[in-house]
Amino acid sequence: MTVYKLKTPISEEEIRKLKVNDVLYITGIMVTARDQAHRRALEYFKQGKPLPISLEGLAVFHCGPLMKREGEKWISVAAGPTTSTRMDVFEDEFIKNFKVRVIIGKGGMGRKTTGAMARYGAVYGAFTGGAAVLAAKAVRSVRTVEWLDLGMAEAMWILEVEEFGPLAIAIxxxxxxxxxxxQKKAEKNRQRIYQKLGLSP
Amino acid sequence: METANIVENVAFNLLKQAVIYLPEDVKQALRKAYAEETGEAGKTQLKAVLDNVELAEKYQAPICQDTGTIVFYVKAGAVSKNLDKIEEALTKATRKATVEVPLRPNSVNPFTQKNSGDNTGRLIPYVNWEIVPGDSIEITVMPKGGGSENTCVMGMLVPGEGIEGLKKFVVDAVMRAGAKPCPPNILGIGIGGGADISIKLAKKALLRPLNEPNPDPEIAELEKEIFEAVNMTGIGPMGLGGKTTVLGVHVDYAYRHPASYPAAVAFQCWAARRATARINSDGKVEYLTHKMW
Known part of the structure; x- marks a missing residue:
């Protein structure tokens, strides 16, 4: 296990050094995107429309934060990860088109995303689900919010973060x-568990 | 103060307590899991969980940004007054908490996909009513996160397979859920009654404190057996591998139809938020889960 501290924008070369079980802390720009923002970003790409911010070398966070408005400023109150599997349908295209280097979320992602990460050079950093205050405290400032019409949870929040982590490199x-x-190991334990419970396989 | 105002105040306090402070039994179970975890990945996750619980209390911020769908359980004393004012008071309290705590707006119209912005909407906050003897009103709030709700399952099992079929159903549900419901989880298992009754019992069973096994020793034994079995999966904290996949298993049941074996598994994430208070007929309020209030 190696601990890495990287600053955005992150290059492909840097990201390829990371292996599963390493721990990563990120400083720089992080952009939140959930189901609706992924969908809209890919539609923009198809239409040749630029995104509000170039995502190249940045970290994308599967997060619907809880934000509070104080005057003109937004303050992040709680900002933990959401379940990443819902974004699996978009993520390979997303990584390919926008050259994102780090995807942050919880619960992991599937084969298609794993393939895209290998092909284009990106990693998945698991942040502890529910650890929302820990995450919010690493957000130094909310730079801006885009697509707020999607609602607070689904909007694209552009965050400046400092040593955001620990992220367990899971892909x-x-x-x-x-x-x-x-999951594979758990599958191997299934028969042992059935046996303990006196069940037929 | 009249009942509606008292209920609104109490419900607001309960929402605030619930989303910021985990109940003591849950904190204890998490500390125990951390002490006993041997896997490196699992240990790191549980450390982050415990750090986060502390930070939430320190900064008076919600433990998790997903402050859930707001569900209330009300035990209404049969002779208590103004019961017809309670639902409106609970809705008002939810709106106020959304702005002041704050809570994340989590109530979306399923047809237009529009978020109401204040955690209310048709039938939300949802109120589960129970009529009990007496003149006091007991209110419990359960802010239920979406991640763990998404892995809840209900099945009509084969009656001939009996309790074995149930055990298999639960193990399979935990395996399928994997990392998704933010383990370590609490499992609520509801059996019998009918499809609707089993899932209602399962969800309500999540309210029972972790240090209280089922009062029926045979069911307590079943809870223990399932607890040990699902912790053998190795899914571990956040699905990154480890010893603790669940913190507790709570079973409840109703009698079933001879032809049916309804069973349900409700998943609760580690941020097992709940808060209860009792309002006596003289207007005196007792906070039951968060005593420091």
Whole structure:
């Protein structure tokens, strides 16, 4: 296990050094995107419309934060990750088109995303689900918000973060996927569990 | 103060307590899981969980940004007055908490996809009513996160497979859920009654404190057996591998139809938020889960 501290924009070369089980802390620009923002971003790409911010080398956070408005400023109150599997349908195109280097979320992602991460050079950093205050405290400032018409949770929040983490590297750019490994091990335990409960397989 | 105002105040306090402070039994279970975890990844996750619980209290901020769908359980004393004013008071309290705590607006019209912005909408906050003897009103709030709600399952099992079929159903549900419901989880298991009754019992069972096994020793034994079995999966904290996949298993049941074996598993994430208070007929309020209030 190696601990990495990277600043955005992150290059492909830098990201390819990371392996599953490493720990990453990020400083720089992080952009939130959930289901609706992913969908809209890909529609923009199809229409040749630019995104509000170039995502190249940045971190995208699967997060619907709880924000509070104080005068003209937004303050992040709680900003933990949401379940990433819902974004699986978009993520390979997303990584390919926007050259994002780090996807942050919880619960892991599937084969298609793992493949795209290997091909284009990106990693998945798992942030502890529910640890929303820990995350919010690493947000130095909310630079701006885009697509607020999608609602607070689904909008694209552009955040400046400092040592955001710990992120457990659960998918690296070499085809390894820790969640799938754990799931595979659990699958192997299934028969042992059935036996303990006196069940027929 | 009249009942509606008292209820609104109490419900607001309960919402605030629930989303910021985890109940003591849940904190204890998380600390125990951290002490006993041997896997490196699992340990890191539980450390972040415990740090976060502390930070939430320190900064008076919601533990998790997903402050959930707001669900109330009301035990209404049969002779208490102004019961017809309670639902409106709970709705008002939810609106106020959304702005002042704050809570994330989590109530979306399923047809237009429009978020109401204040955590209310048709049937939301949802109120589960129970009529009990007496003249006091007990209110519990359960802000229920979406991640763990998404892995809840209900099934009509084969009656001939009996309790074995149930055990398999639960193990399979935990395996399928994997990392998604933010483990370590609490499992609520509801059996019998009918499709609707089983899932209602399962969800309500999540309110029982972790240090209280089922009062029926045979069911308590079943809870323990399932607890040990699902912790053998190795899914672990946040699905990154480890010893603790669930913090507790709570079973409740109703008698079933001879032809049916309804069963449901309700998942609760580690941020198992709940808060209860009792309002006596003289207007005196007792906070039952968060005593420092």
């Amino acid at each position: 690296d750019s070499h085809g390894n996927n820790l969640f799938m490994e754990v």
